[in-house]
Amino acid sequence: MLRMFCYFFVLCALFVVLPQSLVLHGSRGIRTKQPHLDESLIYLWPLPAEFTSGDEVLSVDPSLKLSVAGTGGAGASYIVEEAFERYKKIIFEHSGSGNVGARLRFKRVLVESIISEYDVSQLKITVHSDNDELQLGVDESYTLQVSKVKEDSIAGEVTIEANTVYGALRGIETFSQLCSFDYTTKTVQIHKAPWVIHDQPRFAYRGLMLDTSRHYLPVTVIKQIIDSMSYAKFNVLHWHIIDEESFPLEVPSYPNLWNGSYTKWERYTVEDAYEIVNFAKMRGINVMAEVDVPGHAESWGVGYPDLWPSPTCREPLDVSKNFTFDVFSGILTELRKIFPFELFHLGGDEVNTDCWSKTPHVKQWLQTNNLTTKDGYQYFVLKAQEIALSKNWTPVNWEETFNAFPSKLNPQTIVHNWLGPGVCPKAVAKGFRCIFSNQGVWYLDHLDVPWDQVYTAEPLEGIYDASQQKLVIGGEVCMWGETADTSDIQQTIWPRAAAAAERLWSPRESTPKANITSTTLPRLLNFRCLLNRRGVAAAPVRHFYARQAPDGAGSCYSQ
Numbered sequence: 001m002l003r004m005f006c007y008f009f010v011l012c013a014l015f016v017v018l019p020q021s022l023v024l025h026g027s028r029g030i031r032t033k034q035p036h037l038d039e040s041l042i043y044l045w046p047l048p049a050e051f052t053s054g055d056e057v058l059s060v061d062p063s064l065k066l067s068v069a070g071t072g073g074a075g076a077s078y079i080v081e082e083a084f085e086r087y088k089k090i091i092f093e094h095s096g097s098g099n100v101g102a103r104l105r106f107k108r109v110l111v112e113s114i115i116s117e118y119d120v121s122q123l124k125i126t127v128h129s130d131n132d133e134l135q136l137g138v139d140e141s142y143t144l145q146v147s148k149v150k151e152d153s154i155a156g157e158v159t160i161e162a163n164t165v166y167g168a169l170r171g172i173e174t175f176s177q178l179c180s181f182d183y184t185t186k187t188v189q190i191h192k193a194p195w196v197i198h199d200q201p202r203f204a205y206r207g208l209m210l211d212t213s214r215h216y217l218p219v220t221v222i223k224q225i226i227d228s229m230s231y232a233k234f235n236v237l238h239w240h241i242i243d244e245e246s247f248p249l250e251v252p253s254y255p256n257l258w259n260g261s262y263t264k265w266e267r268y269t270v271e272d273a274y275e276i277v278n279f280a281k282m283r284g285i286n287v288m289a290e291v292d293v294p295g296h297a298e299s300w301g302v303g304y305p306d307l308w309p310s311p312t313c314r315e316p317l318d319v320s321k322n323f324t325f326d327v328f329s330g331i332l333t334e335l336r337k338i339f340p341f342e343l344f345h346l347g348g349d350e351v352n353t354d355c356w357s358k359t360p361h362v363k364q365w366l367q368t369n370n371l372t373t374k375d376g377y378q379y380f381v382l383k384a385q386e387i388a389l390s391k392n393w394t395p396v397n398w399e400e401t402f403n404a405f406p407s408k409l410n411p412q413t414i415v416h417n418w419l420g421p422g423v424c425p426k427a428v429a430k431g432f433r434c435i436f437s438n439q440g441v442w443y444l445d446h447l448d449v450p451w452d453q454v455y456t457a458e459p460l461e462g463i464y465d466a467s468q469q470k471l472v473i474g475g476e477v478c479m480w481g482e483t484a485d486t487s488d489i490q491q492t493i494w495p496r497a498a499a500a501a502e503r504l505w506s507p508r509e510s511t512p513k514a515n516i517t518s519t520t521l522p523r524l525l526n527f528r529c530l531l532n533r534r535g536v537a538a539a540p541v542r543h544f545y546a547r548q549a550p551d552g553a554g555s556c557y558s559q
C-alpha cells in the first residue's frame with residue numbers, strides 16, 4: 001500500500017514539475033509585463049504630508065558631510081550621527097559613487113575653501129530639542145529642503161529641520177529615498193529638485209507585531225526587521241515574546257521560566273532584550289513588550305508547574321494562587337527595567353476557562369469568592385492591570401477584555417482590536433483609546449489578503465466625531481509566527497506591511513481608495529524594489545497569496 005502510494009506520488013510530482021519547466025524554458029525573450037516607471041509619480045514611501053518639487057537634477061557629493069546644529073545635545077547628535085553613517089552606506093551603495101578619484105576632482109579653489117564639483121555636498125540637520133526620550137506621541141515632524149548650490153555660496157545643501165532627533169531620523173529616511181544612482185555619470189543624483197517637504201505622521205502609533213514564541217527569531221533577524229521597519233517609518237515593535245508554545249526570555253528572579261524555551265539555544269538573555277530596545281531606539285522605534293495572561297501562558301508551567309491549575313489543565317494560569325500573581329509581578333518588575341516605553345501589552349485574548357471549573361481547588365476558590373469562571377477571567381485581567389499600572393505602565397489589552405467587561409477596565413486601557421471591524425468605534429465611544437489591527441486586513445499571517453486590501457483598510461472607519469477619532473492612536477500589522485520563521489518572515493511581512501505603513505503615516509486625503517492601481521501600485525512596486533536593494537527579502541507585490549516567489553523572468557519593477 002505504502003509502495004503504491006509512493007509510485008503514485010512520484011508520477012504526480014512528474015506531472016506537476018514537467019509542464020512548468022517546459023513553460024520556463026519556452027518563455028525566453030518574452031517580457032509580458034513592462035516595468036512601471038512613470039516619471040511623473042513621486043516615488044516616496046510613505047507619501048509625505050506636504051511637498052513641492054521641481055525639475056532639476058542635482059548631483060550628490062560622495063563625501064557628503066554632516067553638520068548638526070540646534071540645541072540637540074550629545075545624546076541627540078549621537079543618534080543623528082549614527083543614522084548618517086548608516087544611510088551613507090545605503091545612499092552610496094555603488095562603489096563607483098564613492099571612489100577616491102571623484103573626491104579629488106575639484107572644480108575650483110577659493111580662498112581657503114574648496115568648491116566641490118557636486119551640487120550638494122552637505123547635509124545640515126537642525127534639531128531643536130536635546131530631549132531624546134522616545135515615547136508615544138513624540139514629535140516626528142520634519143522639514144526637508146533640497147536646493148542647488150548658488151554661485152556665490154560655498155556648497156549646495158540639504159537641510160533637515162526637526163523638533164526632535166526622531167523627526168530628523170524620518171527626514172534622513174526621506175532624503176535617502178530622493179537619492180538614486182545614475183549609471184552613466186556614476187554619481188548619486190536627486191531628481192525633481194528643488195524639494196520642500198513638510199512632513200509629519202497621521203497616527204502616533206504605527207506598529208508591527210513579532211511573535212517569538214511560535215518560532216524563535218534570532219536577535220540578528222529581529223534587528224534586520226527593525227531596520228526594515230524604519231524604512232517605512234514604523235515606530236512601534238510590539239514584541240509578543242512569550243506564549244503557550246515557548247518561553248524564550250530570561251527572567252532573573254524566576255530563573256526556571258525559560259526552561260519553557262524550545263531548546264537551550266532558542267533564548268533571549270536580559271542583555272539581548274536591552275540590545276534590541278537600544279537598537280530600535282536608534283531608529284526611532286519603541287518596543288512594546290507583551291506578557292499575555294491568563295490564557296496563552298502554558299509554557300510558564302514548564303519551569304514552575306504550580307502555575308498550572310493541574311497537569312491536565314495547563315492554562316489559563318491558576319487564578320486561585322497568590323504565587324501566580326507573584327510570578328507575574330516579578331516578570332513585570334524585570335521587564336520594567338528593560339522596556340522604557342509607557343505602553344505594556346497584557347494580552348487577555350482567547351481565554352477558555354472551562355478547565356478551571358473541572359479543577360477542584362480552583363472550583364473551590366471560585367465558589368468561596370462567589371465568582372463564576374467568567375468572573376475569574378475578569379478578576380485576573382483587572383489584577384494584571386493593577387500590577388502593570390503600579391509599575392507606571394499604561395495597559396494595552398486585546399479586545400476580548402473590552403468585549404467582556406468594558407465598564408470594569410481601567411479607563412487608561414488601550415483596547416487592541418483584532419477580531420474584526422467595528423471595535424474601535426465602540427471602544428472610543430466609551431472613552432478608551434484604541435489600536436486598529438482588524439485580522440481581516442492587518443494580520444500578515446493571513447496570506448490571502450492582497451496588498452490593496454491592506455492599503456485601503458482605514459483605522460477611523462465608522463468614527464466621525466473628531467474627539468473620538470483622536471482616541472484611535474493608530475494601528476498595527478501582526479506577524480503571528482506559526483508559519484513564519486527566519487526562512488520566510490521578511491517576505492511575509494514585506495511588502496504588505498508597507499501598505500499599512502503608508503495608511504498610518506500619510507494624510508487620508510492624499511491616499512484615497514480610488515486610483516490605487518494607477519498611482520499607488522507603481523509606487524509600492526518601486527518601494528518593494530528599494531527594500532530589495534537594501535537587502536530586505538520583500539516578496540513580489542501582486543500575487544494573490546503573500547510571500548510567493550516570482551512567476552518567471554522579469555524586472556523587479558514589474559512584479
Ligand SMILES: *[C@@H]1O[C@H](CO)[C@@H](O)[C@H](O)[C@H]1NC(C)=O
Binds near residue numbers: 259
Ligand atoms: C529548569 O532548568 C534548570 C537548569 O537547567 C534545572 O536545574 C531545573 O531542574 C529545571 N526545572 C524544571 C522544573 O524543569
Ligand SMILES: *[C@@H]1O[C@H](CO)[C@@H](O)[C@H](O)[C@H]1NC(C)=O
Binds near residue numbers: 322
Ligand atoms: C494571598 O493574598 C491575599 C491578598 O493579598 C492575602 O489576603 C492572603 O493571605 C494570601 N494568601 C496566602 C496563602 O499567602
Ligand SMILES: *[C@@H]1O[C@H](CO)[C@@H](O)[C@H](O)[C@H]1NC(C)=O
Binds near residue numbers: 370
Ligand atoms: C454572589 O454574586 C452574585 C452575583 O454577583 C450576587 O448577586 C450575590 O449577592 C453574591 N452572594 C454573596 C454571598 O456575596
Ligand SMILES: *[C@@H]1O[C@H](CO)[C@@H](O)[C@H](O)[C@H]1NC(C)=O
Binds near residue numbers: 514518
Ligand atoms: C482618479 O480616478 C478618477 C475617476 O476614475 C479620475 O477622474 C481621475 O482623473 C483619477 N485621478 C488620477 C490622479 O489618476
